[in-house]
Amino acid sequence: MLPWRAWFLAAVATAAVATASAARRPPNILVMLADDLGIGDLGCYGNTTIKTPNIDKLASQGVKLTHHLAAAALCTPSRAAMLTGRYPSRYGLVGDDDNKAAPVLLHVSSQAHLPLDEVTLATALSAANYTTALVGKWHLGMQCGFLGRSCPGPLNHGFDTFYGIPVTLFFEFRGPYPFWKFDLSQPAYQRLVGTWMVAMVSIVLGRKYLEWKIRSVILLLLLSNGFFFLYWFKVAHIGINEECRWGVSPWLHRMANSMVIRQDKVVEQPIRLDGLSQRLVKESREFLAQHAKDEQPFFLFHSFPHVHTPMFSAPHMKGVSKHGSYGDNVEEMDESVGALMDALREFDLEDNTIVYFTSDQGGHLESVDFQGRRIGGHNGRFKGGKAMGGAEGGIRVAGIYRYPGHLPAGATLDSPTSLMDLMPTVLDLAELPSVHELVPAAPRKDLDGESIADLLKGESRSPARPPRIFLHHCRKNIHAVRVDTGDHVYKMYLYKHKWFPGSTQCGWGHTEGCHCSKDKMHDLTKQPELYDLVRDPYEDHDPISPKTEEYKKVVGALMQHLNEWTRTVHYPSPQLASRLDVALLPWRQPVCFNC
Ligand SMILES: *[C@@H]1O[C@H](CO)[C@@H](O)[C@H](O)[C@H]1NC(C)=O
Numbered sequence: 001m002l003p004w005r006a007w008f009l010a011a012v013a014t015a016a017v018a019t020a021s022a023a024r025r026p027p028n029i030l031v032m033l034a035d036d037l038g039i040g041d042l043g044c045y046g047n048t049t050i051k052t053p054n055i056d057k058l059a060s061q062g063v064k065l066t067h068h069l070a071a072a073a074l075c076t077p078s079r080a081a082m083l084t085g086r087y088p089s090r091y092g093l094v095g096d097d098d099n100k101a102a103p104v105l106l107h108v109s110s111q112a113h114l115p116l117d118e119v120t121l122a123t124a125l126s127a128a129n130y131t132t133a134l135v136g137k138w139h140l141g142m143q144c145g146f147l148g149r150s151c152p153g154p155l156n157h158g159f160d161t162f163y164g165i166p167v168t169l170f171f172e173f174r175g176p177y178p179f180w181k182f183d184l185s186q187p188a189y190q191r192l193v194g195t196w197m198v199a200m201v202s203i204v205l206g207r208k209y210l211e212w213k214i215r216s217v218i219l220l221l222l223l224s225n226g227f228f229f230l231y232w233f234k235v236a237h238i239g240i241n242e243e244c245r246w247g248v249s250p251w252l253h254r255m256a257n258s259m260v261i262r263q264d265k266v267v268e269q270p271i272r273l274d275g276l277s278q279r280l281v282k283e284s285r286e287f288l289a290q291h292a293k294d295e296q297p298f299f300l301f302h303s304f305p306h307v308h309t310p311m312f313s314a315p316h317m318k319g320v321s322k323h324g325s326y327g328d329n330v331e332e333m334d335e336s337v338g339a340l341m342d343a344l345r346e347f348d349l350e351d352n353t354i355v356y357f358t359s360d361q362g363g364h365l366e367s368v369d370f371q372g373r374r375i376g377g378h379n380g381r382f383k384g385g386k387a388m389g390g391a392e393g394g395i396r397v398a399g400i401y402r403y404p405g406h407l408p409a410g411a412t413l414d415s416p417t418s419l420m421d422l423m424p425t426v427l428d429l430a431e432l433p434s435v436h437e438l439v440p441a442a443p444r445k446d447l448d449g450e451s452i453a454d455l456l457k458g459e460s461r462s463p464a465r466p467p468r469i470f471l472h473h474c475r476k477n478i479h480a481v482r483v484d485t486g487d488h489v490y491k492m493y494l495y496k497h498k499w500f501p502g503s504t505q506c507g508w509g510h511t512e513g514c515h516c517s518k519d520k521m522h523d524l525t526k527q528p529e530l531y532d533l534v535r536d537p538y539e540d541h542d543p544i545s546p547k548t549e550e551y552k553k554v555v556g557a558l559m560q561h562l563n564e565w566t567r568t569v570h571y572p573s574p575q576l577a578s579r580l581d582v583a584l585l586p587w588r589q590p591v592c593f594n595c
């Protein structure tokens with residue numbers, strides 16, 4: 001039995017008491033998550049040249065969060081944090097200090113995954129009798145079995161149904177890439193040809209002078225050429241040359257990871273990128289149509305593949321924006337948001353559905369296409385972007401909550417909030433019990449997110465409430481700390497990336513990023529930098545002088561908090577640090593036989 005099923009059964013009794021007392025049906029929940037969308041890419045966040053009417057409308061009907069923070073500036077850890085309400089370092093779904101392995105999941109068949117004893121929003125809502133579905137991108141580990149016969153991924157984490165992409169979109173999915181490669185300028189290929197010639201000549205000489213039997217010669221030729229083919233395959237496609245940045249060549253990457261999965265089986269391979277967004281919307285529409293009249297409410301998590309590389313749009317969205325293929329992608333995603341909201345209206349679900357829209361992290365500043373044109377997002381005036389640590393542009397993202405009749409329309413919330421607040425907030429708004437009550441059989445763990453329902457409703461928080469502290473990790477380490485004291489929002493940096501002078505990024509290229517490597521970092525642990533984001537929201541001015549009382553007081557308190565934290569919270573060793581955990585494992589590779 002799947003673990004969450006067990007919890008579910010154990011939880012039914014508790015949930016029954018809770019839901020029976022509230023006779024009404026709890027609200028449905030629709031979460032829409034964009035990928036790599038910059039906060040500056042949306043009309044409602046001040047972009048005057050891009051057209052995002054549907055997301056703007058969502059904001060005008062709900063509460064727009066202007067200080068909404070992702071727990072990490074990379075997909076896997078940020079998504080895990082959003083669904084669990086907990087820092088990913090707490091359960092090791094992060095990279096380590098060194099650059100041995102990529103700090104996100106790269107392959108469908110990799111072993112690393114969100115640990116099964118972490119409770120996700122889907123697990124909690126499942127326990128509250130919701131019908132749960134994930135449509136779109138997952139990226140938290142597929143847990144494929146032997147020969148990839150079943151890859152249950154999201155189904156092991158509370159989702160009843162899954163249709164979408166198991167890992168993420170990769171630049172390489174555009175393809176096609178050549179299978180045959182023979183680059184004689186590279187030493188590995190030269191060695192290969194050299195040994196092959198020696199082997200072939202030896203066999204010919206053996207036949208001629210040692211009078212080997214023809215049968216033996218044929219056998220030797222087959223065996224040696226078979227061996228050479230495998231050796232060539234390794235040289236060409238598995239982590240030796242420059243091109244195999246992810247441990248595999250672009251060809252193998254696309255072969256192994258470009259797929260659409262339904263439930264636990266591959267149904268499309270490689271992904272047909274054209275029309276992918278529309279197919280996902282169709283799937284979500286069908287889900288809404290199917291469950292609109294159900295007795296129990298639903299939770300639909302629509303996770304957009306957009307606006308991650310490679311850029312692709314349906315024919316009717318090509319060239320529509322003023323911002324090239326990236327802008328087209330943003331506008332196509334906005335169109336999908338509109339289609340989902342239309343579906344809610346059509347099925348008369350609009351008023352009884354809590355809608356949340358956000359992005360897993362900020363825009364990828366370094367990203368360029370083959371022609372060297374920028375295809376990354378725009379983080380407004382915030383500095384830095386995706387794949388950094390505490391840099392504001394990488395973690396300050398769009399966030400909108402809409403729940404007509406319960407939350408104000410067209411309101412703005414400026415207090416710092418987190419994507420990790422999703423689970424406690426949604427449970428609160430839906431008047432459901434806490435996650436610990438809903439899933440009592442799960443190990444009891446501390447949440448880092450908290451309910452912001454009162455803030456969303458426009459209520460001010462009690463002055464007696466302690467200041468809220470946010471930790472900003474890069475891989476497993478804490479790079480910055482933020483504190484909301486009510487009057488001030490201080491941000492203290494322990495590490496900062498060394499950007500190219502005059503920029504807030506670490507280079508150019510679709511695989512480039514700062515990625516928290518030690519050699520690309522300023523170590524500020526001896527004397528942290530401190531900013532007040534209320535006075536200096538874009539960190540344009542010099543940090544607060546260490547000589548001031550203000551600095552001493554705030555940095556002293558935050559350092560004390562950090563000491564306490566490291567003393568009491570123990571992070572396990574990172575899963576995304578071990579090469580074996582993130583490697584492509586051929587014996588777990590799922591394949592579509594009838595695609
Ligand atoms: C869950 O839904 C089923 C089917 O509609 C219903 O029989 C059951 O009582 C519900 N359970 C709770 C806890 O609401």
Ligand SMILES: *[C@@H]1O[C@H](CO)[C@@H](O)[C@H](O)[C@H]1NC(C)=O
Nearest residue numbers: 040041047048050323377378
């Ligand atoms: C709007 O977004 C596009 C696409 O990222 C960007 O190029 C442009 O600079 C933004 N414009 C403004 C005014 O923020």
